[in-house]
Amino acid sequence: MEEAVIVLNQVKKRFGKFEALKDVSFTVNKGEILGFIGPNGAGKSTTIRVLLGMLKINSGEAKIFGQDVWKEDVAIHKGIAYVPGDVFLWPNLTGGEIIDLLLRLNQQQRSPETERLIKLFQLDTSKKARTYSKGNRQKVALIAALSQEADVYIFDEPTSGLDPLNEQAFQTEVLRLKESGKSVLLSSHILSEVEKMCDRIVVIREGSIIEQGNLTEMRHLTRLEITVETQEALRDLEECSWIHQLVLETDHRAHFFVEQDRLAETMTLLSKKMILSLQSTPPTLEDLFLSYYKDGSAQHE
Known part of the structure; x- marks a missing residue:
């Protein structure tokens, strides 16, 4: 039987009268890469903020590792690595200093794996963050997240700003996570990225889950x-x-x-x-x- 690491059950989230999430339900199983897709404004980032304990839901159930994401967010975060779609960094710190800082925030430190990822993504860690392009800012967050020892990795449009070679490097690293039994929630608007990596897909539109299944079941998405x-x-x-x-x-x-x-x-x-x-x-x-x-x-x- 598959072990669900992330569980969302009939989650609703309102901002005033606007209902951003409407009975959102899906799971991410241990050792699985789940693709979370939908057009801009569909509710992907809102769902991820709920999972990170940044937003309190109005009703329903949201759990990671069997714990409530709002009440137990500090404990849950010890087992999570997260990369947002638009990374903001401390402008006067170098890329290397920021990677070290992000690792320390999760009680971890630079390792040979960190050095391998820096070379893989070809990041100049000696430069100040204020000089970085959007793609290089993404690299800093990806290197810090991928070199962490976590059980769940949450990526929200992680390859935004990356060139094709670095996109490919990211995809390879995510597949390595799967092989080691990690669970990945990948929010992306790049269909080819989802097709290459994901075991199942969840489709959200206007705050509602309209389809979910494996790639074979959802082959109509590749017309x-x-x-x-x-x-x-x-x-x-x-x-x-x-x-x-x-x-x-x-x-x-x-x-x-x-x-x-x-x-x-x-x-x-x-x-x-x-x-x-x-x-x-x-x-x-x-x-x-x-x-x-x-x-x-x-x-x-």
């Missing part, structure tokens, strides 16, 4: 966006059940989404119509939510 122009008419695409959100701009030009496992079939069909131009784009999460959850209701096909 490809296709724009095509052909010599022959494309009207019969309307009869193809695996083609979604079809827009016929003209008889010979169409825009639609298609399941990846039906791409070959789609290309065979389009080839017979003499392709003049074709563009294929993997969807971003923002594209998905605009298309699947527009007008306040799910538009699954």
Whole structure:
């Protein structure tokens, strides 16, 4: 039986009359990477602040290690490492001094693992934080968090500002955490990042959990966006059940989404119509939510 390390059960959080979280329920199991995704303003960061004991919920249950996140936050924080999406540092301290300080705040100290991560992320720790770019500020927080000995790692848009090589380094390190039995909650808007790392996905929109499951169950999130122009008419695409959100701009030009496992079939069909131009784009999460959850209701096909 799987051991739940993080448990949210029908959590509600209001700011005045605004209900930011509406009956949010999900778990993160031991040794699991859970992807927490949704458009901007959906409630991801609010949920994470609840888990960190920064916000008190109005109703429901929120626990880490079986302890209430609001009442037992000090004890819980000893077993948590956290990286926010926008890191603010002490401007007159160097990157190295800040890493040491962050480790000491969790009763830990610099280790060979810290040095390995500094080299991996190619951070110049001798520079003052005020000279750092956004990406370098993220590196400081990531190095401090990843070199801590924790049981749960919470990342809120952690790769914001990082270049592709450092994004890849982060992904490798998170998979190492999983292999060592750690639990990870990853909030991200980068679909490829979620696909590569996460065992399960939780989707939040307007404060409500609208879907959750493993990647196989949620394969519709990887539909490809296709724009095509052909010599022959494309009207019969309307009869193809695996083609979604079809827009016929003209008889010979169409825009639609298609399941990846039906791409070959789609290309065979389009080839017979003499392709003049074709563009294929993997969807971003923002594209998905605009298309699947527009007008306040799910538009699954």
